[in-house]
Amino acid sequence: MKKVLQGNEAIAIGAIKAGMKFYAGYPITPASEIMHYLAKQKDIQFLQTEDEISAINMVIGSSLGGMKSMTATSGPGFSLMQEGLGFAHKIRVPIVVVDVQRVGPSTGMPTMTSQGDIMQSRYGSHGDYFPIVFYPNSVEEYFKYTIEAFNASEESRTPVILLSDAFLSRLYETVDIEKIDFKIKSRSFKPLGDEKRHFTGLLSEGGVARTRDYKLYRRWIENMKKEIGKVAENYNFFEYMENKDADTLLISFGITSRIISPLKEKYSIFRPIRLFPVLEEEIKEAAEKHEKIIVLEMNQGQYKKEIERILRMDVKLINPVGGRISLKEIRGELSGV
Amino acid sequence: MASNDYLRPGVTPIWCLGCGLHVVLNQLIKIFDDLKIEPIVLSGIGCTGRSAGYFNLDSVHGLHGRIIPLAEGVKRARKDKEVVVISGDGDLLGIGGNHLLHSSRRGVDITVIGVNNSVYALTGGQLSPTTKKGMITLTTPDGSDVEPIDVLKVLKSNKKYFYARTTPVHVEHLNKVIKQAIEWKGFAFVEVVTLCLETVAKKMGLNTPAKVYQWLRENYKIVENKDDLDEFDLGVVKSD
Numbered sequence: 001m002k003k004v005l006q007g008n009e010a011i012a013i014g015a016i017k018a019g020m021k022f023y024a025g026y027p028i029t030p031a032s033e034i035m036h037y038l039a040k041q042k043d044i045q046f047l048q049t050e051d052e053i054s055a056i057n058m059v060i061g062s063s064l065g066g067m068k069s070m071t072a073t074s075g076p077g078f079s080l081m082q083e084g085l086g087f088a089h090k091i092r093v094p095i096v097v098v099d100v101q102r103v104g105p106s107t108g109m110p111t112m113t114s115q116g117d118i119m120q121s122r123y124g125s126h127g128d129y130f131p132i133v134f135y136p137n138s139v140e141e142y143f144k145y146t147i148e149a150f151n152a153s154e155e156s157r158t159p160v161i162l163l164s165d166a167f168l169s170r171l172y173e174t175v176d177i178e179k180i181d182f183k184i185k186s187r188s189f190k191p192l193g194d195e196k197r198h199f200t201g202l203l204s205e206g207g208v209a210r211t212r213d214y215k216l217y218r219r220w221i222e223n224m225k226k227e228i229g230k231v232a233e234n235y236n237f238f239e240y241m242e243n244k245d246a247d248t249l250l251i252s253f254g255i256t257s258r259i260i261s262p263l264k265e266k267y268s269i270f271r272p273i274r275l276f277p278v279l280e281e282e283i284k285e286a287a288e289k290h291e292k293i294i295v296l297e298m299n300q301g302q303y304k305k306e307i308e309r310i311l312r313m314d315v316k317l318i319n320p321v322g323g324r325i326s327l328k329e330i331r332g333e334l335s336g337v
Numbered sequence: 338m339a340s341n342d343y344l345r346p347g348v349t350p351i352w353c354l355g356c357g358l359h360v361v362l363n364q365l366i367k368i369f370d371d372l373k374i375e376p377i378v379l380s381g382i383g384c385t386g387r388s389a390g391y392f393n394l395d396s397v398h399g400l401h402g403r404i405i406p407l408a409e410g411v412k413r414a415r416k417d418k419e420v421v422v423i424s425g426d427g428d429l430l431g432i433g434g435n436h437l438l439h440s441s442r443r444g445v446d447i448t449v450i451g452v453n454n455s456v457y458a459l460t461g462g463q464l465s466p467t468t469k470k471g472m473i474t475l476t477t478p479d480g481s482d483v484e485p486i487d488v489l490k491v492l493k494s495n496k497k498y499f500y501a502r503t504t505p506v507h508v509e510h511l512n513k514v515i516k517q518a519i520e521w522k523g524f525a526f527v528e529v530v531t532l533c534l535e536t537v538a539k540k541m542g543l544n545t546p547a548k549v550y551q552w553l554r555e556n557y558k559i560v561e562n563k564d565d566l567d568e569f570d571l572g573v574v575k576s577d
Contacts, residue, residue: 031414084400194375195395198395199396
């Protein structure tokens, strides 16, 4: 049956379908509807914590305890969660973290939309790590890719980041979620409590700290990179709309990709849904068929730098920032390219 | 499990010989054995923060200051298991103070053992929330000019609470109050007062572990049935 759903509600419903049993979070616009929805559910545990630092550490704990777990926030809260995200990578615990982006830095423009956390979702914590990041662009996709975020998280035993933005999270669309097919990945390791494992942020082997062993570190980091990369290959989500007559490829995601979809009449459009690890081969292949590449995103060119790195060339940026985006403005900028 | 089976094979505590932490570790093993439990043990960061890694049990060595919310998450998922946090004063009361406030208010059924050595010891001996007024540390070269935190008063802001204070020298008392804390239904906090041998005791003229133990024995007294504790009282204060 078709229903009118909000982006944030679709995330909450998707999480429940994926088998989430524990949610902890702190209120923040424009992510709060996720917790409002989950607070009313009787068959999951829900907790409003004292801050986002508590929320991320609590979902790490509940996930270790055997429950699929999620937290959701916006940019300022996502910043507070960064240390926890690094820790979750280090001890390899699956969790899903939703970041509904708003304009920053700091309190910024509450709560106008933005895509300013692209780099934060990839590089926000200290040290090296390799997060999987999804960024859908419709209410239906939020339902679907929340489930996939849980699956990728379980399969990789790492936190998976689900990006959204103020527009998409508060967008209402008609969806028939019963018609959407999905598979569920179940937990691959025993819950904390009955074994003799030691989960530590320290570089360790067999539960014993080996914090001066550079050879172990090099082995460990390469192994983690390889394992997560391999799992990510099972989640190569993107949309490529090729226009045979176009000499220009537009690369865009999230709300920006929604706004520019009418431009497919004139341009080719590549929309990565998995932002990280970057879909290098797929983007290169699409780019080869075009003379010009333009990245459209609501920030100062965060993903553009990734595209330039892959293609080893300068690419053009169109970036409607400050919380306002319109097709008319984008058309105007494109005509000047 | 036999007592020795509670120790993780292949690890040796990093602590100075004579540090009160050895006594706490030893007693916790005895307590788990006596109660016939295999709890989930968790620690934050610091000298005491290394404790979790020494138990041959499912254990977590978390982020600095964030072990209480992590333990609360574990407990909410594993309500059937005892959950014991062992961490230091800086970790639990400084950087993690906000979580202590709220997890204790929520009354989550975990036991928190806060070993109070009155400084940030692992980083060399800086001011901590429990540093006594006037004490010289690396970051208070002229002596601390603020009063230390009173954990009992913090916990007493809740209607229901369990607080115990003990020392590694009063071994039987320590054993007894930790058992009571584990058996308490709700949030229980045990403050184990000791002195960092290197960065605190030496400045007080107590240059051997024996002198520290003597000082603790002479200064702290066990009291019974009080609803408040004076600075050098050891005992249990609780409200159900």
